[in-house]
Amino acid sequence: MTHPKKSILSDKRLFLLEQLNEKTRLDSFHCQIKEYNDYLFDESIRSQKDQMALTWLLRERSTGSIAAYMSLISDAIKLSATEKELHQLAYPFKTIPAMKIAKLAVSTAFQERYKGIGSLMVEMAIQIAQSCNEQHFACRFITVDADIEHNETVLKFYEKNNFIPNEEIKGKNRKTISMRRDILFMAKP
Ligand SMILES: CC(C)(COP(=O)(O)OP(=O)(O)OC[C@H]1O[C@@H](n2cnc3c(N)ncnc32)[C@H](O)[C@@H]1OP(=O)(O)O)[C@@H](O)C(=O)NCCC(=O)NCCS
Numbered sequence: 001m002t003h004p005k006k007s008i009l010s011d012k013r014l015f016l017l018e019q020l021n022e023k024t025r026l027d028s029f030h031c032q033i034k035e036y037n038d039y040l041f042d043e044s045i046r047s048q049k050d051q052m053a054l055t056w057l058l059r060e061r062s063t064g065s066i067a068a069y070m071s072l073i074s075d076a077i078k079l080s081a082t083e084k085e086l087h088q089l090a091y092p093f094k095t096i097p098a099m100k101i102a103k104l105a106v107s108t109a110f111q112e113r114y115k116g117i118g119s120l121m122v123e124m125a126i127q128i129a130q131s132c133n134e135q136h137f138a139c140r141f142i143t144v145d146a147d148i149e150h151n152e153t154v155l156k157f158y159e160k161n162n163f164i165p166n167e168e169i170k171g172k173n174r175k176t177i178s179m180r181r182d183i184l185f186m187a188k189p
Helices: 034-049 081-086 108-113 117-135 154-161
Strands: 017-021 054-060 067-080 095-106 141-147 174-182
Touching: 034 054, 034 067, 034 095, 034 117, 054 117, 067 117, 067 141, 095 108, 095 117, 108 117, 117 141, 117 154, 141 154
Parallel strands: 095 141
Antiparallel strands: 017 054, 054 067, 067 095, 141 174
């Protein structure tokens, strides 16, 4: 018998966001795409030590299980004149500061039980970027290379989370689609 998924919004306090460290046990995480498991188990610590990607884990408080993870990196995107206009960026340069969600995956068991964990991770990434804006350095966009090779319909997930595709990368036969979300205000395409 299948049970309806619970909305994460009513259960937010059941989870805790924490940074990966060398002592973290990761074996409770499992998602259906092998590459995302392999990255977490085999690459995430090395990437963090090398200052190449910083990984955040969403932990269920009651069981200690890892419900989701994301790896964040700094980024910069080039916008066309039309795109700059859309985002009200009247600056002479094309390159705009950003932060990229380099990896994002929800553990399959939690995908089945809850609705909204992936979206919560996106919101948490935005909060991290906003705290950089308040304290450290400027970041106008959250970006992602939506991995359509491993998850054909993932674009829909990012669109529902208010990401839009970058103009210059639209095209065929791509493994990823570069997308962005303005975190200062919502652009209306
Ligand atoms: C993609 C992923 C992170 C989404 O997480 P999630 O917790 O299932 O997503 P949410 O519950 O927050 O979904 C928000 C909305 O997006 C939709 N959505 C989520 N994944 C989707 C998909 N693959 N295709 C189409 N729509 C999707 C949901 O139905 C929901 O829509 P609704 O608000 O109209 O009900 C998760 O499925 C996952 O980890 N997939 C495997 C790894 C992966 O593909 N990572 C992204 C690579 S860039």
